[in-house]
Amino acid sequence: MKHRPLFSVLSLLVCIGFTACNQADSFEYEGETGICFDAKTYQMRCGSLPYSVEEPTFALPLSLIGHGSGTDRGYTLSVVDSLTTAKEGTHYAPFAAERTLKAGQFRDTLWIKILRKNLDDGQTYRLTLRISPQSQLKAALPAQSVVSIQFDNRLDMPTWWPAVAYWLGEYNIRKYQKFIELNGSPVTAEQMEERKYEYLRIFRKVKEYFEAHPEEGVVFPNVHWEV
Template structure:
């Protein structure tokens, strides 16, 4: 009988402890945070997104997404949260480089996460010279608190220019001297956005295919356009009798062609005024 009594008291204590633990979980305020993960290292947190319109010549505008997650309980109703722009850490201009944020965003019913769209504009000439950034901060609402300040900010850094990649020097014998305009044309016509950084026997044939496709384009861009109608590019006169190469879906981004009378060939010019060969 004594043993039974002790067991009963012990069970009551355990029940009370469990009941208290459950109460603590359920009464905690629901929070939100930015849930970025490094795609190359799941254990490493990142807080920014990088983007270049130069990689996507057919686009004058594009959308990146900020991942927002809750801590707390999912609920069967829509709930509102806010994202603000930290002006002192932002160099992009709303309406020029990105669409202004909405007053609030919705965490859908029964959801624990949502991706918030940020619409970027790539037409400003400044983006050809430098990157701009937007820094965001989550803000509390009646539905969500923001208490983890290590995870309440995020950045989007973007431009319309490229930087010389490591692999360019590896294949310089095929590609020639680097320029940003040449790099852009390579991406538009070769069939790839990058080349292997190490020229092993397995990758050389494919790398040579890409580089020689590009060389063929430079040698006769008119023939390349005619042979690749599905690529979405054209060459047209600019109204003064000169020619321009551009994506049909983004005609504002053009690459002028200049005739060289010495060999009667057309050449693109790089950002320094040199012929691209």
């Protein structure tokens, strides 16, 4: 029960979005000043992103609970190894664990680059972070001192794929991701039925791309294209 007032402060910050505000304007805060993650869990789906996006970036927000300061203050993040399956330098780029909340600021953002090319297509990865208790700014809310970020590169085969498999061959996530890059978006079954040959012309460009880049290991059937 004693944490309920603190959680109310966090709820207020989340509800107003990314607007920095001074809690003292509305009431007098008496608890210990600290920092916390805005949520306990996040998901990042990379599969439907264009093929050319090799390092999508995840923005992890943190909020100050308590009083602002006229000076910079530091806090430290650490990886919880027992709750993490992603590998630094393989699945995500290294980031600075020693963080600084600038003077007068009530929010900070950790930018995490996902190394998409190294992700297995069918696997979900997890990165779990904790606010270190040795930080100058400690965790304001114990329940939100740890965050879990799940990310993957999955992109399920669309239902229309078998109807055009004569030209496209077996489903390969990279074929569809390159198509999304050239087309600008995925397509529905209804769209494929109505604009089949238009989309096949785009897939022919996908085929030409992978033929020019055999190191990618993506192959198409050797058949006659009607478009």
